Amino acid sequence: MQNLAVIGAQWGDEGKGKIVDLLCENFDVVARYQGGHNAGHTVKFGEKHFSLRLIPSGILHPDKLCILGNGMVIDPEALLDEIEQLRGLGVTIESNLKISDSAHVILPYHRALDLAREEAAGNAKIGTTGRGIGPAYETKVSRYGIRVADLLDPDVLREKIDFACAEKNPVLQGVYGKPTHDPKKLFDDYTRFGEVLADRITNGTVLINEQIRGGKRLMFEGAQGTLLDIDHGTYPFVTSSSTIVGGICTGLGVAPKHIHHVTGVAKAYTTRVGGGAFPTELEAAPGEHLRKRGNEYGTVTGRPRRTGWLDLAILRTAAMLNGIDSIALTKLDVLDEFEEIPVCTEYNVHGERWQTFPAFAVEHHDYKPVYRTFKGWNSPTAGITSYDELPAAAKDYVRFIEDETECAVSIISTGPRREETIERRARR
Numbered sequence: 001m002q003n004l005a006v007i008g009a010q011w012g013d014e015g016k017g018k019i020v021d022l023l024c025e026n027f028d029v030v031a032r033y034q035g036g037h038n039a040g041h042t043v044k045f046g047e048k049h050f051s052l053r054l055i056p057s058g059i060l061h062p063d064k065l066c067i068l069g070n071g072m073v074i075d076p077e078a079l080l081d082e083i084e085q086l087r088g089l090g091v092t093i094e095s096n097l098k099i100s101d102s103a104h105v106i107l108p109y110h111r112a113l114d115l116a117r118e119e120a121a122g123n124a125k126i127g128t129t130g131r132g133i134g135p136a137y138e139t140k141v142s143r144y145g146i147r148v149a150d151l152l153d154p155d156v157l158r159e160k161i162d163f164a165c166a167e168k169n170p171v172l173q174g175v176y177g178k179p180t181h182d183p184k185k186l187f188d189d190y191t192r193f194g195e196v197l198a199d200r201i202t203n204g205t206v207l208i209n210e211q212i213r214g215g216k217r218l219m220f221e222g223a224q225g226t227l228l229d230i231d232h233g234t235y236p237f238v239t240s241s242s243t244i245v246g247g248i249c250t251g252l253g254v255a256p257k258h259i260h261h262v263t264g265v266a267k268a269y270t271t272r273v274g275g276g277a278f279p280t281e282l283e284a285a286p287g288e289h290l291r292k293r294g295n296e297y298g299t300v301t302g303r304p305r306r307t308g309w310l311d312l313a314i315l316r317t318a319a320m321l322n323g324i325d326s327i328a329l330t331k332l333d334v335l336d337e338f339e340e341i342p343v344c345t346e347y348n349v350h351g352e353r354w355q356t357f358p359a360f361a362v363e364h365h366d367y368k369p370v371y372r373t374f375k376g377w378n379s380p381t382a383g384i385t386s387y388d389e390l391p392a393a394a395k396d397y398v399r400f401i402e403d404e405t406e407c408a409v410s411i412i413s414t415g416p417r418r419e420e421t422i423e424r425r426a427r428r
């Protein structure tokens, strides 16, 4: 029996949604363990196009049980919208979607604080998705958060909302000059959300461990990426949760021995949204070409993504932090029209060679990426489904990634659709 973790190896947007969807048929349960509706997974097959934010991509397969884990922060309004939208596209969402009662709830004051802080920070802003993710995790850690179970208990909910408003309203108004939130209205709205979601709310930890004991196969779906991890990422330009494999244990209540295989999803180049270090960033024409050809605009916010060449220091770091067993390399076809393709193999930092990406104080170092330049294949790989059909130069590129990361590239994605994929190893 093999349970699989699918983790972003860069700064998110690596194409995890497609990979989870592709591998899903081998699993019974798909669970998310962190983040909220800051995530944006896109899955395309046939003529259909699904955008997922909170709900695991496994939901597109009606026989999979999908779990929103306790490590997530959930905006009930966004969740209900997503359920409605997916149902409108013919997706079955009945008892196949469960929510951990210990997940934390995002309320409108979290969103307001997120936006107000970003506005006040000016050039120092993080570039968040503005969904209230950071403030909701702050409230969780402060131990005054509202958990999903609280939506079902009117007395507790009223008390917690009153307490939160008494604290957040003066900050919103006094510090940021923003409107306040009416606790009575919040109580009414969130009681209603609780009523609508009640059948889905369960002890997520018990549920998932029952599945494990019952011999079911589990997939753990990561959101964002390794370098957005709160501890190991490019702090403070990170998200507020543990995006790496370790987050699965706390974010779902699953012991490490139940995580059997880790697939790191990496784009064939690099992108990031928001602020923060990006050593291989391209500002001129090649960056724009990657953005256009790769359609590098945020699924959640529509923001243009920053683009750059592949960075092996990042992939080595991701392999180290997550214990990556295999890599799913996505968007190889986006590189189809380059004469030359540089790859960053390490950094030169004041004459020292750095082979990994240190989370600490990257901003204060003078990073010089050291590149090895590959000959571009300059021919179409889009839609190719067999490794043998790839041009020799593309195979060299893939082999180099394998050698440098010491991880097998088991999947290569050559287009956004489910069918546009090369699978090199037997599925686990």
Ligand code: IMP
Pocket (backbone or CB within 6 Å): 011, 012, 013, 038, 039, 040, 126, 127, 128, 129, 130, 131, 132, 133, 134, 223, 224, 228, 237, 238, 239, 240, 273, 274, 275
């Ligand atoms: P937050 O998660 O909204 O607080 O945003 C913090 C940082 O994480 C910002 O740089 C966001 O752009 C980034 N981020 C959050 N979610 C995603 C994602 O799903 N893909 C890529 N970047 C993300």
